[in-house]
Every structure is written in structure tokens, then in C-alpha cells.
Amino acid sequence: MATHTPTIFTIATGSAEPIYRQLADQVRRLAAGGHLAPGDGLPSVRDVAQALAVNPMTVSKAYGLLEAEGVLDRRRGAGMTVAERGHRQRREGSKEALLRPTLERAALEARQLELDNEAALALFANILKEHP
Known part of the structure; x- marks a missing residue:
């Protein structure tokens, strides 16, 4: 423990x-x-x-x-x-559910900034690479 x-x-x-x-x-x-x-x-x-x-x-x-x-x-x-x-059930069943609200807020902000899908996804991919 x-x-x-x-x-x-x-x-x-x-x-x-x-x-x-x-x-x-x-x-x-x-x-x-x-x-x-x-x-x-x-x-x-x-x-x-x-x-x-x-x-x-x-x-x-x-x-x-x-x-x-x-x-x-x-x-x-x-x-x-x-x-x-x-x-174990919480761990496996809720990872996506825990991340979804954050991604929904990010998607809304991308729309408000008029970023296209490819630019938003490329930015997210770069951020994932920066924070392994």
C-alpha cells in the first residue's frame, strides 16, 4: 500500500x-x-x-x-x-468515459476557433507525442 x-x-x-x-x-x-x-x-x-x-x-x-x-x-x-x-471494472470500463468530457470541450473550442478536423487532430497527436 x-x-x-x-x-x-x-x-x-x-x-x-x-x-x-x-x-x-x-x-x-x-x-x-x-x-x-x-x-x-x-x-x-x-x-x-x-x-x-x-x-x-x-x-x-x-x-x-x-x-x-x-x-x-x-x-x-x-x-x-x-x-x-x-x-478492475472501473478501470477498464471508464477510461474513455473519463476522457470524453475533456475532448468534447476541446472539440467545441476547435469549432469556435474554426479549426478543421485535420488541424485539431494533428495538434492532439503532437501533444500526445510530447507527453508520453
Whole structure:
């Protein structure tokens, strides 16, 4: 069981997406991608709040949402850990679903900028190459 540091999280302060959702989405993606394994500990609410300079209630709201969804378990004395139950099913069945909203926003922005499909796809391919 690994315990992760608050640096696993980043936030976009100028985003229209609320910070608690940004944090929850990151945990979902990290779990779906295998970067967080069942039983791994998450950093404390206080540590994340301090590292990101956000209100602790914001972090607590994200963790609570993930606990209600069954992504996280609260363990007395150990804090929040990645849930064991249903982990493999969430990992395999939700990768595309987790990425879709981001790509839909990118597609909308490409349309607003009047980029054609080929230019948008070429840009996305280059970004994927830059971040292996």
C-alpha cells in the first residue's frame, strides 16, 4: 500500500470546472489508469489543501463524493484509500468515459476557433507525442 503526496494533484484556477470536481476527476483518472492501486492511501485533506492553497472543505467535498461513488474508502487511522471493490471494472470500463468530457470541450473550442478536423487532430497527436 503506497501513500501518495499532495503533488499528485493540480488545479486550474481559471477553469469553469469547480476545484472539487477537478480533484475528483483526477482521482478517477489516476485510478482508472493504474497510477493509484486499490489500497493506496491518498494525502490528507489538510495536506492537499495546503499544497494547493485551497479551502480544506473543497478537498473534503471531493473525497466525500468519491467515497459515495465507491472509488475511495475511509479507513480509521489511515485516512482515505483507493477502494478494493469494483476497481478492475472501473478501470477498464471508464477510461474513455473519463476522457470524453475533456475532448468534447476541446472539440467545441476547435469549432469556435474554426479549426478543421485535420488541424485539431494533428495538434492532439503532437501533444500526445510530447507527453508520453
